[in-house]
Amino acid sequence: MAAPKPLSPRFAVPLAIALLLALGLVADFLWSSSSSSGTSGRGQLASASRTATAKKSGRARGKKPAAEGYLNATYADIPAPRWDWEEMPAAPVPRLDGYSVQIGDLLYVFAGYENLDHVHSHVDVYNFTSNTWTGRFDMPKEMANSHLGIVTDGRYIYALTGQFGPQCRSPINRNFVVDTVTKEWHELPPLPVPRYAPATQLWRGRLHVMGGGKEDRHEPGLEHWSLAVKDGKALENEWRTEIPIPRGGPHRACIVANDKLFVIGGQEGDFMAKPGSPIFKCVRRHEVVYGDVYMLDDGNKWKQLSPMPKPNSHIECAWVIVNNSVIIVGGTTEKHPITKKMILVGEVFRFDLDTLTWSVIGRMPFRIKTALAGYWDGWLYFTSGQRDRGPDNPAPKKVVDHDQLLGDY
Incomplete structure (x- = not known):
């Protein structure tokens, strides 16, 4: 039988190249399969919290090592x-998107969702000295139920703007103040426009409100207003326009320390109401989470500082000040690039107010967003919020029903 004719160079060269490429793809696949079955390229994650269900509560002392898995x-x-x-x-x-402030050994916990179809309109009070929930009083029926701006001067608590009602209803621009001694409420001048979850603080005798989400709940606002206040009363009839914040959006920590105003983390975008929905049903929209940090120290110009160790949002009441440092617990970071699911944060961050630098100092018992933090007698507390689905799944689970947790710091 005659031998087959050799391929001409015109066909042989392309065929050889194709074979080499195929071999390369097979080798790459085998290497990837081998890597994914081991620990290469993976980050370490804490084992599951001993708080097995959302209805338990707890606290921690010290920094005891625990078992670790891989994620x-x-x-x-x-x-x-x-x-x-x-x-x-x-x-x-249970509370999601609830708000809190601490006055002495009392933590005042406001409003929030019990679920998307039910919102609270009252305040619960936790006593750190006795470690008990000791009180409850109602909010004005006209006051927002979530996405507030909130701050205290040590007696009066100012609760500003926010979303009125469940699901993804519209914001209102009405503002209220409560005297924590008498439990009496009064109304303040309304904001020029409503906002969702704006950064809010008292600084140099003025109530500052900035950023947040606009009326559609999605577009970030850059506006910044202030109002002179004293002893729970407004000293002016209208809000004054201030220098806009460089980057807008809701769910940020806002802190005054060393006579400087800091705004930390946040996001651009948020869930919106489904068009035409009679109940304003929430539907997902694109969000960008960031770790930007801005400081205002002379009232005239914002200065951008070192960013957080990772992008972080839903931290507006998840912070305390300890030993001239800001401690922040939990939050949400950038979404999964493929599934687009929300990823919760489980680290405890420290921002040194002397050096203006960040570090990661601890880990939560589970990842959690919209936690409400407090600090008393050497203990770091947090309560409420929405936790993860487990040590290997950082997506949100149900709203934490009845958690009050604290750790030694």
């Missing part, structure tokens, strides 16, 4: 010391 780098937590957490008395109701 795909897409979700990787930043390496951090393990803290023990000790369970504490159950909170009276």
Whole structure:
């Protein structure tokens, strides 16, 4: 039988190249399969909290090591010391997007969702000295139920703008103040326009409100207003326009320390009401989470500082000041690039107000967003919010029903 004719160079060269490419793809596939079955390219994650269900409570003392697992780098937590957490008395109701302020040994916890179809219109009070929930009083029926701006001067609590009602209803521009001694409420002059979850603080005798989400709940606002206040009363009839914040959006920490105003983290975009929905049903929209930090120290110009260790949002009441440092617990970071699911944060961050630098100092018992933080007698507390689905799944689970947690710091 005659031998086959050799391929001409015209066909042989392309065929050889194709074979080499195919071999390369097979090798790459085998290497990837091998890597994914081991630990290469993965970040470490804490083991599951001993708080097995959302209805338990706890607190932690010290930084005891715990078992560690591995999590795909897409979700990787930043390496951090393990803290023990000790369970504490159950909170009276579950809360998502609730708000809080601390006055002495009391934590005042406001409003929030119980679920998307039900919002609270009252304040619960936790006593750090007795470690008990000791009080409850009603909010004005006309006051927003979530996405507030909130701040205290040590007696009066100012609760500003926010969303009125469940699901993704519209914001209102009405503002209220409560005397924590008498429990009496009064109304303040309305904001020029409504805002969702604006950054809010008292600074140099003025109530500052900035950023947040605009009326459609999605577009970030840059506006910044202030109002002179004293002892729970407005000294002016209208809000004054201030220098806009460089980057807008809701769900940020806003802090005054060393006579400087800081705005930390946040996001651009948020869920919106479904067009035509009679109940303003929430539907997802694109969000960008960031870790930007801005400081205003002379009232005339914002200065951008070192960003957070990771982008972080839903932290407006998740912070305390300890030893001239800002401590921030939990939050949400950038969404999963493929599934687009929300990724919760489980680290405890420290911002040194002397050096203006960041570090990661601990880990929560689980990842959680919209946690409400407090600090008393050497203990770091948090309560409420929405936790993760487990150590290997940082997506949100149900709203934490009755958690009151604290850790030694």
